[in-house]
Amino acid sequence: MPMRKMRSRFHTIVYCSVLALLPVLVAVSARAQNASDIVQKMRDSYGALSSYSDSAVIVREYGATDRHTFTTYFNRLPRHFLLDFHKQGGDRYVVWGDPDGFHTWWKTTTQTTDYPNPNNAAAITLSGPPTETAVVKVPTLLYSKANLGGDFANFEDARIEANEDIGGHHCYRLTGKASDSYSASGKEVNIRKMTLWIDTESFLLRRVREEWPPIGGTSTRVTTTYEPQANPKIEDAKFKFGSSAQ
Numbered sequence: 138m139p140m141r142k143m144r145s146r147f148h149t150i151v152y153c154s155v156l157a158l159l160p161v162l163v164a165v166s167a168r169a170q171n172a173s174d175i176v177q178k179m180r181d182s183y184g185a186l187s188s189y190s191d192s193a194v195i196v197r198e199y200g201a202t203d204r205h206t207f208t209t210y211f212n213r214l215p216r217h218f219l220l221d222f223h224k225q226g227g228d229r230y231v232v233w234g235d236p237d238g239f240h241t242w243w244k245t246t247t248q249t250t251d252y253p254n255p256n257n258a259a260a261i262t263l264s265g266p267p268t269e270t271a272v273v274k275v276p277t278l279l280y281s282k283a284n285l286g287g288d289f290a291n292f293e294d295a296r297i298e299a300n301e302d303i304g305g306h307h308c309y310r311l312t313g314k315a316s317d318s319y320s321a322s323g324k325e326v327n328i329r330k331m332t333l334w335i336d337t338e339s340f341l342l343r344r345v346r347e348e349w350p351p352i353g354g355t356s357t358r359v360t361t362t363y364e365p366q367a368n369p370k371i372e373d374a375k376f377k378f379g380s381s382a383q
Contacts, residue, residue, distance in 0.1 A: 172313075332344075
């Protein structure tokens, strides 16, 4: 076969192959773009809320299974916030905020700690472990302008897996990689798979699942399921927490 014809045939094969792959590449790109758009819409939706409340359940599976509960109340103006976390076994941890600052109380230590303005962020950023990371999920989205970091700060490679109902609510199910990082070095730590179920109407979270690689043959999975309400009217009494409640 003459060289010119061989080259022409080769170019034709390559061209046809690219054409055949193009719909697949476009579909993959569209899914990635749509996933990013959905995550951004979720962030924007929380940031635009004037008030918010939820009741939620955390199930931690690591061989054994633990079940914890919490409620959240939030009002943007005037600023009021309360997250009341109840751990299986009877422990309790509360974070609450008012126009003057934020405060925490831990049943284990019976200690109240005040974080007056403007240095109030630590009330949330330091309260991840005693709340099974509940306080560094939705609250960091509600206070998006405060740059609190949180569990969604490093959520990458998101893709749409399916649409799925959670508690009768239609949701996008997205999967990606989550991690934390050291501010000084930027080193990634606590790398895990994260799956989000985002309500297709409100764009609020209905469920978050985190899964870590097995250690010693035992894997860890934490699932947080929410019943969120957007812009509810919340009585002032819901934000009250003091010695009488403790």
